[in-house]
Amino acid sequence: MRQLTSRILAAAARRYLGRKGGFDLAKVGMLPDRTLVPLRRAGIDPIPELGAIRDQAPVSRLPVPFGLKVWLVTGYDAAKQVLADGDGFSTDFANLAPGVAGPGGLGFADPPEHTRLRKLLTPEFTMRRLARLTPRIHEIVEDRLDAMAAAPGPVDLVAEFALPIPSLVICELLGVPYADRADFQRLAMARFDVFGGADASLGAISESLDYLRTVVETQRRAPGDGLIGMIIREHGDEVTDDELAGLADGVLTGGFETTASMLALGALVLLSDPAAFQLVRTTDEAAAPFVEEVLRHLAVVQVAFPRFARDDLTIAGTQISRGDVVIVSLSGANRDPVLGPNLEHPDPTRTPTSHLAFGHGLHRCIGAELAKMELRAAYPALVRRFPGMRLAVEPAELRFRPASIVYGVESLPVRLG
Numbered sequence: 001m002r003q004l005t006s007r008i009l010a011a012a013a014r015r016y017l018g019r020k021g022g023f024d025l026a027k028v029g030m031l032p033d034r035t036l037v038p039l040r041r042a043g044i045d046p047i048p049e050l051g052a053i054r055d056q057a058p059v060s061r062l063p064v065p066f067g068l069k070v071w072l073v074t075g076y077d078a079a080k081q082v083l084a085d086g087d088g089f090s091t092d093f094a095n096l097a098p099g100v101a102g103p104g105g106l107g108f109a110d111p112p113e114h115t116r117l118r119k120l121l122t123p124e125f126t127m128r129r130l131a132r133l134t135p136r137i138h139e140i141v142e143d144r145l146d147a148m149a150a151a152p153g154p155v156d157l158v159a160e161f162a163l164p165i166p167s168l169v170i171c172e173l174l175g176v177p178y179a180d181r182a183d184f185q186r187l188a189m190a191r192f193d194v195f196g197g198a199d200a201s202l203g204a205i206s207e208s209l210d211y212l213r214t215v216v217e218t219q220r221r222a223p224g225d226g227l228i229g230m231i232i233r234e235h236g237d238e239v240t241d242d243e244l245a246g247l248a249d250g251v252l253t254g255g256f257e258t259t260a261s262m263l264a265l266g267a268l269v270l271l272s273d274p275a276a277f278q279l280v281r282t283t284d285e286a287a288a289p290f291v292e293e294v295l296r297h298l299a300v301v302q303v304a305f306p307r308f309a310r311d312d313l314t315i316a317g318t319q320i321s322r323g324d325v326v327i328v329s330l331s332g333a334n335r336d337p338v339l340g341p342n343l344e345h346p347d348p349t350r351t352p353t354s355h356l357a358f359g360h361g362l363h364r365c366i367g368a369e370l371a372k373m374e375l376r377a378a379y380p381a382l383v384r385r386f387p388g389m390r391l392a393v394e395p396a397e398l399r400f401r402p403a404s405i406v407y408g409v410e411s412l413p414v415r416l417g
């Protein structure tokens with residue numbers, strides 16, 4: 001979703017600044033500090049200001065330029081209320097102004113379009129369909145660990161572990177032909193290339209959409225076993241090639257960077273907490289609650305898609321007017337004290353609490369179970385294979401992303417021990 005940040009900002013900029021073309025992400029630095037509070041962090045934690053804002057009120061005004069009226073929701077109950085209210089809120093960018101093109105995909109469609117498209121995807125994400133991926137996920141993880149073990153010197157867990165695992169799992173899920181996987185990996189990486197800048201990333205988006213369109217066209221003639229082939233087989237006449245390529249692209253956007261960030265930051269939690277490391281290494285049953293706790297704690301998708309109020313309505317006593325924009329802070333909601341004590345610290349022995357890391361309501365993450373399968377397979381395998389693993393740099397030297405919707409660490413050099 002890195003490119004999502006730039007696409008959202010670009011849509012807003014085009015509307016309010018009358019600009020054409022790309023939006024320079026560097027300009028994010030020109031937004032008032034208070035505007036960026038929900039996206040800023042100190043290490044893995046949201047900055048304390050976010051909690052202070054939530055302590056004052058679960059819904060507050062976010063100062064935003066471009067003449068937008070924007071609300072920030074930080075309380076858990078209020079966040080759930082907004083995310084559950086599909087009638088009161090839209091995620092369609094046309095709400096900013098008629099004709100404004102949004103980022104596209106499931107997340108930015110409203111019912112009935114959203115319902116129709118989501119129904120095509122849902123059967124591919126049932127536990128029964130996902131179960132076919134379990135052995136492949138374990139193989140993919142083991143292959144990565146083998147490659148890491150064979151590498152000389154410190155290993156970057158982001159490049160060697162966190163990025164390749166979800167990208168290969170998505171190839172498997174979609175049914176990308178084996179011969180194309182190296183190219184697909186390259187495209188997926190380019191989309192999220194930190195150093196490529198927004199333009200390089202936008203180029204990679206259209207390249208990967210073009211590529212997915214050719215996969216769809218080929219599979220129209222000979223449907224494969226993956227998601228693309230299954231949808232063609234079962235609903236081929238209900239969906240155009242462009243729509244199907246767009247859905248596949250949405251799965252890549254939704255499932256790649258998010259899971260990669262969780263793999264890297266969850267590994268960092270393990271490296272920073274020897275007791276958690278030992279627990280996940282030695283106790284099979286510890287993996288599932290650890291995954292739940294880090295999902296809550298890290299809340300890598302920091303804010304939900306923007307919601308546009310369709311009517312005047314009230315959230316937690318605050319009047320929201322029709323047309324207002326509502327930003328739900330998932331990282332704020334996940335640490336709301338209504339969920340339990342001491343939520344500022346990751347505690348893998350905690351009885352899992354409710355959380356909104358995957359959102360809630362009609363846009364709740366369709367890939368939540370798949371993501372959990374990957375995380376439950378990957379964390380224990382990592383610490384079991386490399387019980388002496390430790391950070392190869394001082395924690396203070398780690399570079400995190402400055403302000404992006406999906407939070408992450410740029411690289412995570414480790415010595416495998």
Ligand code: HEM
Pocket residue numbers: 083106107108118170173250251252254255256258259262300301303304305306330356357358359360362363364365366367368370371
């Ligand atoms: C740990 C990893 C993941 C996290 C934290 C995450 C988080 C989220 C969140 C918070 C939303 C809802 C946003 C909102 O309501 O505004 C969402 C939606 C979505 N996610 Fe995920 N996600 C993850 C993995 C995945 C995976 C593995 C896939 C697919 C392979 C995926 C595909 C999607 C799609 C297609 C949507 C849009 C659903 C809709 O609008 O109906 N995500 N995700």
